[in-house]
Amino acid sequence: MSEPVGAGDGLGAQVKTYLFGLFVLVLLFCLYVLQSSAHSRKLRSQLLETREDLISTTVSKSYVENILRSMAETLMVIDPDGTIQRVNQAATNMLGYERVELVGRPVGDVLADGVGVLSLLKRSGLNDVLRSIDTSVVTKDGRHVAVSLSGSVMRDDDGGIQGMVCVAQDITERKRAQEMLEQRTHELARSNDELEQFAWVASHDLQEPLRMVASYTQLLSRRYKGKLDSDADEFIEFAVDGAARMRRLINDLLEFSRVGTHGKDFETTDCEAIYERTLVDLGGLVEDSGALVTHDRLPTVMGDGTQLGQLFQNLIVNAIKFRRDDEQLTIHVGVERQDGNWVIGVRDNGIGIDPQYAERIFIVFQRLHGKGHRAGTGIGLAICKKIVERHGGRIWVESLPGEGSTFYFTLPVNEENSSHE
């Protein structure tokens, strides 16, 4: 029984060994499968990552391309040596070159004044940013297109210049509008000059025939008054009166147009001195009116002394003319500085002006009062307005009837000489 047992033992051991080997194989296989699946997963994920990178790169590239293409402005990327590296669609459209013709070309070829990036940078003050320089580009067929050029420098991590991105905007329309505006302004100024010249020549040339009319009607009156009939006397008086009035109007018109046509160049002018002299010139008139005239220390400005004197004179004469009969006239010339301007006010306690006429009184030959001691041609304040405006200021009146008026005018502060106590 030992043999079968023995044999039985031997067979069992073989089977055990076999099974063990099988088990090891299965284990190895499993290990292999497990391992290889992990590897492939890793591979796959690597692959996926690469693919995503690829996709995102492609997407961002077309994204940027799209932005560049949709830009209305011409864009050029330029090497540090001034070679065009990259352009957008607008650039090829504006310049009339194909993309391949532009890339590799010196940027100086398409910039009108042939400047390179470095000089552009110099213009930017080496701030790495070039802001809206008005220049022009040259197209393939040689046309010049006005552009506003901006740019910024691209630097690497070490601060070295990699190149520059330039953006040019077509400003032809803006330029044209600007030129048209300039031309219009110029034409307006010229027509204004012509008008002034016309007013001057007309009033000047009218003086001659008027002198004849006025002198001879006066001669008629002098020699024949009371010798003809009463009708003749009356007619002659009307003629004399009309001629005299016309002479005043023409003289005033001459004076008015003279402000623009015969003004002197501006120079440093001490208003204090001008004002004092004006008062001396007006001596008798001021005295007769019994006015009490006071003033603040007046500033030194850039101006035409003769005209500024005339301005003070007209305003003071105006105050005297429109004084109240029942009260002593007081006139005060005050000064205040408001930002870049001197505001000078000539204040009186006269009859005042209804605010509804505040604008009208500055218009030539507009008058509020009829004949009498307040008669005039209505040119004084118009001349004041013209003088003030020629000096870059404005004039207005603040007043209420019966409460006096203050005529204000501004004169720009002369920064070089703005001392004022």
Next chain:
Amino acid sequence: MNNESRGSLVEILLVEDNPGDIRLTEEAMKEGKMRNNLSVARDGVEAMAFLRREGEYADAPRPDVILLDLNLPKKDGRSVLAEIKADPTLRRIPVVILTSSKAEEDILNSYDLHANCYVTKPGDLEQFIEVVKSVEDFWVQIVKLPQE
């Protein structure tokens, strides 16, 4: 007192082309009760012929004072003034520029050409009479001039 010493009327030469002004000057003198002998030249050429006693002016009197307008036909007042002041026999005659021009350049230019004075014609008759009277009084009665 030139005229008194000569015992004759004051001789005035008016150089003026506008008939209205000529008559006005005459009338102003009448109104101002001025006694003088007024001769008239209507352009610059006539004025020089009168002063140099040429042709029909051989017997022309030598004026005591000349009233000269600036804007004249043929030869204008500026040239007449320049010629008078360049002529040794005429340059001592006082020349009064009597014009309607108030232009600063005309005034300067006239004095540069040695005008004796410059007067703007007033638009008012009274003033005009006054001006004519003053000119005559001053240049003929008041100012001491050399005897020619």
